[in-house]
Amino acid sequence: NRRWVLASRPHGAPVADNFRLEEQPIPTPANGQVLLRTVWLSLDPYMRGRMSDAPSYSPPVEIGAVMVGGTVSRVETSRHPDYKEGEWVLGYSGWQEYALSDGQGLVKLGDSPSHPSWALGVLGMPGFTAYMGLLDIGQPREGETLVVAAATGPVGATVGQIGKIKGCRVVGVAGGEEKCRHAVEVLGFDACIDHHADDFAEQLASACPQGIDVYYENVGGKVFDAVLPLLNTSARVPVCGLVSGYNATNLPDGPDRLPLLMGTILKKRIRMQGFIIAQDYGHRIDEFQQEMGRWVKEGKIHYREQVIEGLEAAPDALIGLLEGKNFGKVVIRVAAD
Ligand code: NDP
The missing domain is CATH 3.90.180.10 (Medium-chain alcohol dehydrogenases, catalytic domain)
Structure with missing residues (x-):
């Protein structure tokens, strides 16, 4: 063994x-x-x-x-x-x-x-995370703009595709041209921005002309920095993961941006909520399995x-x-x- x-x-x-x-x-x-x-x-x-x-x-x-x-x-x-x-x-x-x-x-x-x-992915823990975080906390509505990073990973790809099912404009963020192309051409996102680009923040702003109503947070770091000024009044931010910082040993250098964050949350009445899938939503697994099983079978969710x-x-x-x-x-x- x-x-x-x-x-x-x-x-x-x-x-x-x-x-x-x-x-x-x-x-x-x-x-x-x-x-x-x-x-x-x-x-x-x-x-x-x-x-x-x-x-x-x-x-x-x-x-x-x-x-x-x-x-x-x-x-x-x-x-x-x-x-x-x-x-x-x-x-x-x-x-x-x-x-x-x-x-x-x-x-x-x-x-x-x-x-x-697939029981480890779209039909399992990551799919369940995408489903609950987006629908229960993000509460996307038709016509709203949804942004999600790690857009081709199991969580992000599922979040964006559910967003499309719900009638949102979906903008992905991913690392590299090939992943971005996949998000648009295969997953059906409206746009996908490469976070390695020097003008990433400007590109994200142009892809979200109506601002951002739901930001599904998977990565944190500079992606969140670019998202923060684009959040609309009453935006929802499910805080699912912060993978850009998992290997960090220190807080980042630089000015303290906490007042900017808190001020934005206050003035724009933003709802941010962290969650841990098994602890918070374990009791709703059946609901996920039924709906996601159907979407996958119908070809509405690509994996x-x-x-x-x-x-x-x-x-x-x-x-x-x-x-x-x-x-x-x-x-x-x-x-x-
Ligand atoms: P992924 O397969 O998407 O892998 C992580 C991806 O994060 C990488 O492929 C990379 O994609 C992206 N990434 C890494 N570093 C950076 C960076 N510095 N800036 C921007 N993007 C970065 O993972 P999962 O879909 O499995 O998970 C996505 C997130 O969801 C993670 O944060 C994870 O911890 C979280 N999660 C939370 C759960 C919960 O219960 N709260 C449960 C399951 C997952 P790219 O190259 O496109 O940038």
Whole structure:
């Protein structure tokens, strides 16, 4: 059983030495347990947070412990009455080839799901995050302007496409020309601006001639700086993630912009709300699954995955994800079906 453990805590961006590959015997299930064989492992930005011991909404991974992560697995051996061998399950085995489970927290995906890995993306946690953050907090209305960054990632791509379903003008922000083209041509956004451009803020302003009514916050940093002056009175800002700062070791230099932010919130009566999907919306998963399942089946939501082969590639893939090297939802194919 090969597995990646946390070898040390990163200072700034994670590096290869923060991870260690170990090999252990495959565990044997006791009565009431199943042995799961990982087929797909999800990589997500929150994993950077789990590598750190700074206070957060979830405890950190301990040094020497297996890196956490959502997985789609098959039941290899079952000593549990509710599970049979070969069945597909969504679980949280982490960065390893095999794991034991007593069934707690497992979600059955059936005997032959058509796209098992999608349970880690558009039909799973990132899709759910996009759906709830946008609809419950963002409350987009027809004709409004919605802006979302990390526009080709699993959260941003889903947010923008739901925005289109709701009749918004959708402006994406993404890193590079190819991602921007994808957002417009494949995902159906009205415009997409490359945040690497020198005149990014000016380009964003021209793409939002009516201002911004909903800014779905995925990245923070200079994207938020460019968005702030464009927010309309009564704008909504679901604060979902701040990935541009996950590797930061200090607060940014420069003038204190907190008074500008607070003044804007006050004068424009802006509603900003953070949320953590599982904690805040776990009870509404059925609603999401029904509606998103239907949209995906009807072809209304397009989904792009970046499949990376082999568990050994996981650390580099996570390091790359935090730098925007991914294009679409990153999943590791740990083993063949
Ligand atoms: P993505 O696959 O979109 O990956 C992150 C992307 O962020 C990168 O590909 C890159 O895209 C962009 N990015 C990285 N650094 C910067 C930067 N400095 N400036 C601008 N963009 C940057 O991730 P997800 O879709 O999985 O997640 C999106 C956000 O949602 C994250 O912040 C994540 O933490 C958050 N999240 C929050 C949850 C919650 O419960 N609150 C649950 C799930 C996710 P590009 O190259 O296009 O800039």
